[in-house]
Amino acid sequence: MKKGKIFVISGPAGVGKGSVLKKLLETRENVFISVSATTRLPRAGEEDGVHYHFLDVDTFHKWIAQDAFLEYAEYVGNFYGTPRRFVDEALEKGQDVILEIDVRGAEQIAQKRPEAVLVFIAPPSWEELERRLVQRGTESPEKIEKRLLRARVECRTASTYHYFVINDTIENAAKELNAIMTAEHCRSMERMEVISGS
Ligand code: 5GP
Numbered sequence: 001m002k003k004g005k006i007f008v009i010s011g012p013a014g015v016g017k018g019s020v021l022k023k024l025l026e027t028r029e030n031v032f033i034s035v036s037a038t039t040r041l042p043r044a045g046e047e048d049g050v051h052y053h054f055l056d057v058d059t060f061h062k063w064i065a066q067d068a069f070l071e072y073a074e075y076v077g078n079f080y081g082t083p084r085r086f087v088d089e090a091l092e093k094g095q096d097v098i099l100e101i102d103v104r105g106a107e108q109i110a111q112k113r114p115e116a117v118l119v120f121i122a123p124p125s126w127e128e129l130e131r132r133l134v135q136r137g138t139e140s141p142e143k144i145e146k147r148l149l150r151a152r153v154e155c156r157t158a159s160t161y162h163y164f165v166i167n168d169t170i171e172n173a174a175k176e177l178n179a180i181m182t183a184e185h186c187r188s189m190e191r192m193e194v195i196s197g198s
Helices: 017-027 057-065 084-092 103-112 126-136 141-156 170-185 188-196
Strands: 006-010 031-033 069-075 078-083 096-100 117-122 163-166
Touching: 006 017, 006 103, 006 170, 017 031, 017 096, 017 170, 031 084, 057 069, 057 078, 069 084, 069 103, 078 084, 078 103, 084 096, 103 117, 117 170, 126 141, 163 170
Parallel strands: 006 096, 006 117, 031 096, 117 163
Antiparallel strands: 069 078
């Protein structure tokens, strides 16, 4: 069976990555969204094992020592990491794997899995990003300020990504992401078996 592909999705906090991915799943099958581990506390409505695996710092470090993470990074005072096992199991089953991770995690994936496709989701403007972060209402003003600062750093590294999707509307962004995933499966390298079999 053909293995799946890794798609890394990054973008500043509040840009709407979660909403875009939710929309994508309405139309696209055979996709596994990796559930990260984090030491951040759950937000209202977030469930352990669904949105994140919520770990304490000691357990997170144990997972690091066991080499259980494909990548991990510290982001605004908390640790986040991608559990390796589920990613590899899904790829073996032929599923495409989406990693919604920050730019430092993306750098590690690019090193370890150079075949991974990196997609950056950007806001239509800074004003809009700020508005969305405030409207979301999940963070204190101080945390929002930290996340906005971090967002500027992240956007500066966006040119290292293969694709750039602007989330003006969730529908457009999900359509573009879907198109990128389809195009990646149409690459000549991917289709060689078909050609050589004819
Ligand atoms: P939030 O706290 O808003 O859920 O996530 C904060 C940031 O951490 C986001 O940019 C998100 O993409 C990133 N993130 C979530 N999971 C992971 C992960 O497993 N690894 C890394 N490197 N970043 C992650």
